[in-house]
Amino acid sequence: MARTSTVSAKPPRGAGPIAWMRDNLFSSPFNTALTLAALGLLWITVPPFINWAFINAVWSGETRDVCMAPETGACWAYIAARFDQIVYGFYEKAERWRADAVFIIGAIGIFWLATPGLRAKRAIGAFMLIAYPVISYVLLSGGLFGLDVVPSAKWGGLLLTLIVAVTGIVASLPLGILLALGRRSKLPVVRILCIGFIEFVRGVPLITILFMASNLLPLFLPEGLVFDKLLRALVAVALFSAAYMAEVVRGGLQAVPQGQYEAAASLGLGYWRMMGLIILPQALKTVMPSIVNTFIGLFKDTSLVSIIGFSDLLGIIQKGNADPEWSTPVTATTGYLFAAAIFWAFCFSMSRYSAWLERNVAGGKAGAGKT
Amino acid sequence: MTANADPATAPLIELSHVSKWFGNFQALKDVSLTVQTGERIVICGPSGSGKSTLIRCINRLEEHQAGTIRVNGVELTHNLKRIDEVRRDVGMVFQQFNLFPHLTVLENCTLAPIWVRKMPKAAAEKAAMEYLDRVHIADQAKKYPGQLSGGQQQRAAIARSLCMTPKIMLFDEPTSALDPEMIAEVLEVMVDLAEGGMTMICVTHEMAFARKVADCIIFMADGEIVERAPPSAFFENPREERTKKFLSQILEH
Numbered sequence A: 001m002a003r004t005s006t007v008s009a010k011p012p013r014g015a016g017p018i019a020w021m022r023d024n025l026f027s028s029p030f031n032t033a034l035t036l037a038a039l040g041l042l043w044i045t046v047p048p049f050i051n052w053a054f055i056n057a058v059w060s061g062e063t064r065d066v067c068m069a070p071e072t073g074a075c076w077a078y079i080a081a082r083f084d085q086i087v088y089g090f091y092e093k094a095e096r097w098r099a100d101a102v103f104i105i106g107a108i109g110i111f112w113l114a115t116p117g118l119r120a121k122r123a124i125g126a127f128m129l130i131a132y133p134v135i136s137y138v139l140l141s142g143g144l145f146g147l148d149v150v151p152s153a154k155w156g157g158l159l160l161t162l163i164v165a166v167t168g169i170v171a172s173l174p175l176g177i178l179l180a181l182g183r184r185s186k187l188p189v190v191r192i193l194c195i196g197f198i199e200f201v202r203g204v205p206l207i208t209i210l211f212m213a214s215n216l217l218p219l220f221l222p223e224g225l226v227f228d229k230l231l232r233a234l235v236a237v238a239l240f241s242a243a244y245m246a247e248v249v250r251g252g253l254q255a256v257p258q259g260q261y262e263a264a265a266s267l268g269l270g271y272w273r274m275m276g277l278i279i280l281p282q283a284l285k286t287v288m289p290s291i292v293n294t295f296i297g298l299f300k301d302t303s304l305v306s307i308i309g310f311s312d313l314l315g316i317i318q319k320g321n322a323d324p325e326w327s328t329p330v331t332a333t334t335g336y337l338f339a340a341a342i343f344w345a346f347c348f349s350m351s352r353y354s355a356w357l358e359r360n361v362a363g364g365k366a367g368a369g370k371t
Numbered sequence B: 001m002t003a004n005a006d007p008a009t010a011p012l013i014e015l016s017h018v019s020k021w022f023g024n025f026q027a028l029k030d031v032s033l034t035v036q037t038g039e040r041i042v043i044c045g046p047s048g049s050g051k052s053t054l055i056r057c058i059n060r061l062e063e064h065q066a067g068t069i070r071v072n073g074v075e076l077t078h079n080l081k082r083i084d085e086v087r088r089d090v091g092m093v094f095q096q097f098n099l100f101p102h103l104t105v106l107e108n109c110t111l112a113p114i115w116v117r118k119m120p121k122a123a124a125e126k127a128a129m130e131y132l133d134r135v136h137i138a139d140q141a142k143k144y145p146g147q148l149s150g151g152q153q154q155r156a157a158i159a160r161s162l163c164m165t166p167k168i169m170l171f172d173e174p175t176s177a178l179d180p181e182m183i184a185e186v187l188e189v190m191v192d193l194a195e196g197g198m199t200m201i202c203v204t205h206e207m208a209f210a211r212k213v214a215d216c217i218i219f220m221a222d223g224e225i226v227e228r229a230p231p232s233a234f235f236e237n238p239r240e241e242r243t244k245k246f247l248s249q250i251l252e253h
């Protein structure tokens, strides 16, 4: 690259989109070939997809007949007809306001916590961690305050997916931190238990753990002690994600220099304060991208609960796809596309949010030492 | 606590026959040392002689395996609570500063007073600002450590220790990681502290500083205290051959 040697306030830069394209897309023969190949690939895939998903799509209609024509694209009429089920599963229609309330409180709470500058984060955070799960549980399952009982077997769709994902995400961080600390503990019993747990869980696919929780556990536990199937699945997901989180956090702990531990100890801070105030804030900050990555993986893994018989977002769509009432050549494809779009929307938001957080959260960037 | 002797005359720090091993390697060999309140001690010696190990045993960043260490009347044992008590009263300044990079300078200074001494935040901040002023970096209080020069960071680290109002300050080569032009500003702060009557143990090779403030200089080699003497005797009239050799090496530069 040719650079003028004159001193200028701004780095030299071509003007306008044409210059940008020349510098970035067509700077060398190889680069030009890559650009053309990429354009070709997009040309082959994108227009047919848009045709199928939007232009030739059927947007409304009461029955499957609207989507039976041979050249039909996506059958959004099917999604529209099943939308309530996709969101709530088989939750009773008259009681759906309860699920809505849970959604709305959750959305407001998360928005509040995620937006820098809003006040009372500590109080809201405590509310979301302690009161919100209880409120949600009472609202959703009922049986108190004159609310009708809705058994968890009826919860489904996006509601269930979010319940599983949020429980897993929220439980995995503190559990993972404890496991990571335990793994580095000086007490052999604690250390061995933590290592054993982490290595066992990491060596087994989530689906096996879910099967164990749903089928195997009831065989071992005494009759009457068998608790709700959904609860078992939630515990399984939380423990599974905690083991992964533990390894992520451990990576962060290892990145904190020994001098930080020594400085904290020499001030008389004691183990928990040293960890909570000095070590973990630094460790978690360094591994923030991996933490979010684990969250995203977990969010997608929740779809495995459909295999043990839950009608989560994916499960309910699969059930709908198989329903003869809406059986058309495009039903299944449309259903999966919709499920993918919803999963993508959630995961992409998480990833964007974490990227934004990394760029904008204040804090000392350079290390304390200069050596 | 063990009230063994009259607190007015009992030494603040008392090491007797302390030994320490790293695996099979003996880093401290039967070291005995007493430090009275207000005494200022400089430790020097070749690299690997056990200087850091010795002062790190005093606040139990390292554990000794034989002998006894008493600090402020408390014997250092496996009792973690007592160790934390001792550490509150023993400030330590490290070669690499070890400021907390995720906290501002002011927060670095107020963290321990608030969480360990249970001081109200406002009082802790007021006290911290006074100490930061004393080390001439009050204007940097709101910055993060990474935004400060090395000399400023080390002075912030000294202020952080002082905020706990320690009875003893330990310095482990506080100026060795600094560029020459910043050494003076840190030494100046340390001289000021010494003149204020602080009990200090400094591992340093700044011999001009040692001559100026030390009550006594300790020369260590191979995990042993080879010589202990007041500065004048130590520099003009060293008894041991190893001390002479070390001094000739270090004073050459």
Ligand SMILES: Nc1ncnc2c1ncn2[C@@H]1O[C@H](COP(=O)(O)OP(=O)(O)OP(=O)(O)O)[C@@H](O)[C@H]1O
Binding pocket: B022, B023, B025, B027, B045, B046, B047, B048, B049, B050, B051, B052, B053, B054
């Ligand atoms: N954690 C450790 N594990 C094993 N050996 C150690 C450890 N820390 C120190 N040592 C050894 O103990 C000896 C004394 O080390 P120490 O750090 O006390 O020396 P020092 O006098 O402070 O040297 P320097 O001037 O280089 O700082 C050295 O030989 C060192 O290699």
Ligand SMILES: [Mg+2]
Binding pocket: B051, B052, B053, B172, B173
């Ligand atoms: Mg050393």
